[in-house]
Amino acid sequence: MxxxxxxxxxxxxxxxxxxxxxxxxxxxxxxxxxxxxxxxxxxxxxxxxxxxxxxxxxxxxxxxxxxxxxxxxxxxxxxxxxxxxxxxxxxxxxxxxxxxxxxxxxxxxLPAPFHRQGPIAVVVALAIIGLVGWAVVQTDWGLLPEAVSAGVEDIANAVFTTFALPFEIISLLILVAIIGAIYLARRPEEDERAN
Amino acid sequence: MNYINDLVTILPEILLAVLILVIITVDLFISRANKWLLTPLTVGGLIVVAAALVVVWDTNESVYAGMYVVDDLSVFFKAATIVIGIISVLFAPAYLVVRRIPLGEFHMILLSALLGMFVLASSSDLITLFLGLELMTMPSYLLTGLHKTDRYSNEGGLKYFLLGSFASAIVLFGISWLYGLTGTTNISEIAASGLEGRMSGALLVALGFLIVGSTFKIAAVPFHYWTPDAYQGAPTPITGFLSVGPKLGAFALLVRVFAEALAPLRADWLGIFLVLTVLTMTIGNVVALTQVNVKRMLAYSSIAHTGYIMVGLAAFANTDDQAVAAQGIESVLFYVLGYAIMNIAAFAVVGMLQRDTRRFGGLNSFAGLGSRSPARAAAMGVLMLSLTGIPPTVGFFAKLYVLLAAVDAGLAWLAVILVLNAAMAAFYYLRVVVYMYMRDPEDEPAPIDTSPFGTVALALSVAGVVILGLFPGAVLSLIEVSAASLF
The missing domain is CATH 1.20.120.1200 (NADH-ubiquinone/plastoquinone oxidoreductase chain 6, subunit NuoJ)
Structure with missing residues (x-):
């Protein structure tokens, strides 16, 4: 060709x-x-x-x-x-x-808590790997001839224009994760004092 | 791209985020005796957010570079979210205070979950959708494990967290396959990318992962194993929220992914969806029959209700007639709203009987409630009738619309299975009524919680259940407009 x-x-x-x-x-x-x-x-x-x-x-x-x-x-x-x-x-x-x-x-x-399910898990995992692998190989992915540029400037542009809203949502997600983690890690006595 | 003007369309989200920050800050400065003030503050804030929803109604705009859409469908989901939020916030404090669970954290985490549901409902891109899903479920894990000193709460929270994280990863993996196939994460671009002619192994994998991950989030059989433990472990009024809030969000996700992005492929996902629907209805009910703990019974019955709602989606997928497809979506929206109100309230009544912290919501707690607290027994009676689906309650009309949609879409056999299931469910719901009115109270009856917030919320919920049952017209016309924004 x-x-x-x-x-x-x-x-x-x-x-x-x-x-x-x-x-x-x-x-x-x-x-x-x-x-x-x-x-x-x-x-x-x-x-x-x-x-x-x-x-x-x-x-x-x-x-x-x-x-x-x-x-x-x-x-x-x-x-x-x-x-x-x-x-x-x-x-x-x-x-x-x-x-x-x-x-x-x-x-x-530590003892392995899911020890008895090991063999079944291996079989299921292999089946899924087989299925996914088969799907990867037999699909035409229409790949681009060259990798799309992903330099600092491109990423900065994308984050603060197209992905501005998701970026802000992540900040709230992290806020609730932090507060939740602190709450769960704090001893109950400290909860009492904090209140 | 005019992001400043776009700010107006996300006014409700901004206000809700501000409310979260206000709650955190106020919580720092008020003394323990005044913590109850957080509840009216939250409810007031949510009412302001609801007013902002009125402002953005009828906007129907895609904003933020196609990441977000403010259509009437999303506004309806958000309004239902506010209803869920207000009722949950009113019910929970009395139960939490007895168990020394801090109120500040509770309000903040609950509001974050509501914000996640907002984002989920408005996502027009799979990236935003996934973030919304996480912002909704992360607080849900926390709420399940909120009772730190109770090992059932720990167990439920951990199970929900581990399995939920796996399900999120599975959804994300499915999204990445869909992106690989279409080259876009935008929902309307995926719908327009001509996938319907190209059923391939990769598309099958993408569909498979998306179906497994998202049906896990709505707790459909066979991905429901986390539900009873998480629901039983969580503080009871929070269980009420968990059984409807994240479920509403997950149905918003199903609508966005399957009824919008993958609508051209509906013939392909319908088959597996029908199997899941029948399994969910039937197994949820059969297991609920054997429960003697009301909290656990309601947990299993919530699985059955998931199945009923899925019937509406199946009706959407089984027809080419646009009017009938819209009817399917409308029945989903109405059912979700009605179910939300009655289920939160039912869990809250169970919680009211757990003022004694050694009570776990057994059927015996309800014995003789009709004579001990006639008003609460009557309220619980109405809620049970509504969950069964007896007129003139909202439960009856919700089931009726789902049934009509199924029959119109040519799924009469599915409608028959639904009716049989509803008949089976009558047994365990009405058993509670029998206990309340025909059994003598225990020797040491469970003390009843009579906090003013809870009483007001119960009155509001029962009023909602009856009014929506008697006059569903106004809400239905709103739902009609909302569903139309999909087509």
Whole structure:
């Protein structure tokens, strides 16, 4: 198909400065990176739910978050990747580790509460993975030839124009989450005093 | 894009957000003896919001770059939300004070849930829709677990939180598939994207995830397992709110997603929807029959009512005639409103009999209530008749409109199943009436709560149930206009 190739070549050139979406057919550096990161996300994700020691789970979650940040960078969204590193990898993971350290007394190993449902859960999960995988492969997604630019300026524009209202709604959502978390975490005696 | 002018159309939302902040601030500065003032303050604020709703009625505009729509349908949902909010706020304090649950947090969290329902009703984009859903359900988890020192409340709150988060994630996953297929999250653009000819594996996955996630939120069988525990664990008047508030929001979501964005695909989702509807009605009722705890019985019966409301949506989906489809949506709106009033009030009466904190809403608490407190027994009697669907109450007309819509849409068999279910439900609702009037009181009868706010709210609810039953015309004409904004 000569027509297709003549279109594809200049796009390659333009994209070479910026990492592009991985293509399964060619084993270039970005697809190798993609598969490494994918193994990181999925493997660490499985580890989070299967490891018995809660601190190990938290560390696995950090690996999962980190791989996801790499994935965003690979897709040409550096600002999303940076936010992922700052917020999830930096703030949330550290908070979780602190929360575990401050609340866990003694041995951190917990019994698995849903142990007996394990085999059924595996079967159901595999069935859903199969279904979703089949749907991904057999659908024509109409992918764009190049990744849409997602630089700082684009995101800032989108957040403060198109997504201005959802942005404000999130602030209220966070407010109620904070107040609720404080209320639930406060000891009942402190409720009495606060009233 | 003129965002300053758009501010006027979201005036009710802005006022509600301001009310939330006012409540938080006032709560800081008043002493414990004066906390009861928060209730009239909240009710007054909600009445102001309702006045703002009158201002935006008949706006019918898409605002904020297509993220939000202020149509008459959304205004109707918001008005119903205000009704739910006012009744819930009046009923709850007496129950909460006895159990030392702080009132400031309660009012603030409840108002946030109402704001979430506002956003959900007005969403014209799946992003806003999801945020509205979260803003509604996050406070609902908190309300369930509000009674921190009670382990049933802890259990209910935790279960609701875990399962609800999964359901939210499932909805979000479905949304992402829909975005992948259509390249947009805007609801009207999705509806116009010509999906109907392209039934594919990916569309099937998107539909599947959206149906599972959203029917979880309305507590349809088989995604209802969280309901009885969450409803039983929550403080009783709050259970009343939970059984109608988040449900109203979830039906707004169903209308926006399935009756608007995915309306071209209705032949594809109707089949699975019919199965869920029949299961929900029947299993909800069968399990409710076996309950001896009134609170738990009402929890299961709320599942059955979900099924009745789903019949209206099924009627919408089963017809190509626009008038009949509109009739289906209208029956959903009327049922949701009527059901909201009667169910909150019914739970509140159960709560009034739990002034003694060791009472859990057993059937025996109701024994001899007819002689002990004739007014409350009569109110509960009217509510039970209305939930059963006996004229001249709102429950009767709500069921009648759903039935008519189903028959007109060619779903007569579904109407028959609904009638059989309603007959079955009569047994457990009327059993409460039998206990109230034909049993002797217990040796140590449950003390009754007689707080003025609760009494006023009960009188208002019963009046609403009877007046909407006798003169449904005015509300129906509003509903007709509201439903028309979908077509």
């Amino acid at each position: 000569p027509a297709l190739e003549s279109v594809a070549v200049p796009e390659r050139d333009r994209l070479s400065a910026q990492p592009s979406q991985p293509e399964l057919s060619t084993l270039d550096i970005s697809s190798v990176l993609f598969f490494l990161l994918a193994i990181g996300v999925v493997g660490a994700g499985i580890a989070v739910v299967t490891l018995r020691n809660i601190i190990h789970s938290a560390v696995a979650m950090m690996i999962c978050f980190g791989s996801l940040a790499g994935m965003y960078a690979l897709l040409g969204a550096p600002i999303v990747a940076a936010a992922q590193v700052l917020i999830y990898l930096g703030a949330i993971s550290v908070l979780i580790l602190f929360a575990i350290m401050l609340t866990q007394a003694g041995d951190a190993n």
